[in-house]
Amino acid sequence: FGIFILIVTVVAVICTDVVALLNIAIEARKIGKIAYTDANTGLGNPAAFKEKFHQLDSTKSNYNYIGIIQFDVNNLKIINDSLGHEAGDLLIKTAAEMIEKSFGAIGSCYRVGGDEFVAITTYNHAPLVCEDAINKFESMISQFNNNPDKPFTLRVAYGVAYYQNNSHQFQSLKEVHKLADERMYNHKRELKARYAKTA
Numbered sequence: 001f002g003i004f005i006l007i008v009t010v011v012a013v014i015c016t017d018v019v020a021l022l023n024i025a026i027e028a029r030k031i032g033k034i035a036y037t038d039a040n041t042g043l044g045n046p047a048a049f050k051e052k053f054h055q056l057d058s059t060k061s062n063y064n065y066i067g068i069i070q071f072d073v074n075n076l077k078i079i080n081d082s083l084g085h086e087a088g089d090l091l092i093k094t095a096a097e098m099i100e101k102s103f104g105a106i107g108s109c110y111r112v113g114g115d116e117f118v119a120i121t122t123y124n125h126a127p128l129v130c131e132d133a134i135n136k137f138e139s140m141i142s143q144f145n146n147n148p149d150k151p152f153t154l155r156v157a158y159g160v161a162y163y164q165n166n167s168h169q170f171q172s173l174k175e176v177h178k179l180a181d182e183r184m185y186n187h188k189r190e191l192k193a194r195y196a197k198t199a
Helices: 002-035 046-058 076-083 085-103 126-145 173-194
Strands: 065-073 107-111 116-121 156-164
Touching (some): 046 107, 046 116, 046 173, 065 085, 065 126, 065 173, 076 085, 085 107, 085 126, 085 156, 116 126, 126 156
Antiparallel strands (some): 065 156
16 A cells, blocks of 8 residues: 555656646747747747748758748838827738738748838749739738728838749849848839829
8 A cells, every 4th residue: 555655646746747847848938939929010020030041041952942022111100200109000010910911821921120021931833822922912902001091001012032942043042032122122112103292
């Protein structure tokens, strides 16, 4: 009987230790998730983007395509100054939600600056899926802006570039990202010219 009590006691102590370790692991995972999540939008933050970017850059030969889409939300300062910071926060959240809804199904999305976002996809047919995602994104923006009760006008510039495995155009993802950024700034200039009074 004494041995039985001892075994039960040992099992109880082990179970308690296992439960404690599981709780620690769960908390560590939560903390890790928080460390890589943008608090305002729920998207990945700059640290998450850098980690993903470096991981993909070192394994890019495993993918046929890697697509990088750079975004910049226009008029954040104007909206902050004219409508207040709550409206500015809503602007960022609205843009983030549209980016996630459009590009989240084909890749991962990150907020990398105050009004800057990046999406990355590794789909085999990245140009095709990105084109569909961009069309969906533009449609959501148009629908938002056509609402007479909208709190502000939403303008988001974007640029897309691709790493292609069988092409020698790019040696690193940094070059692809730079091209996506340049194309985004070109689009930003186009939007400003098109909507000179509001962009």
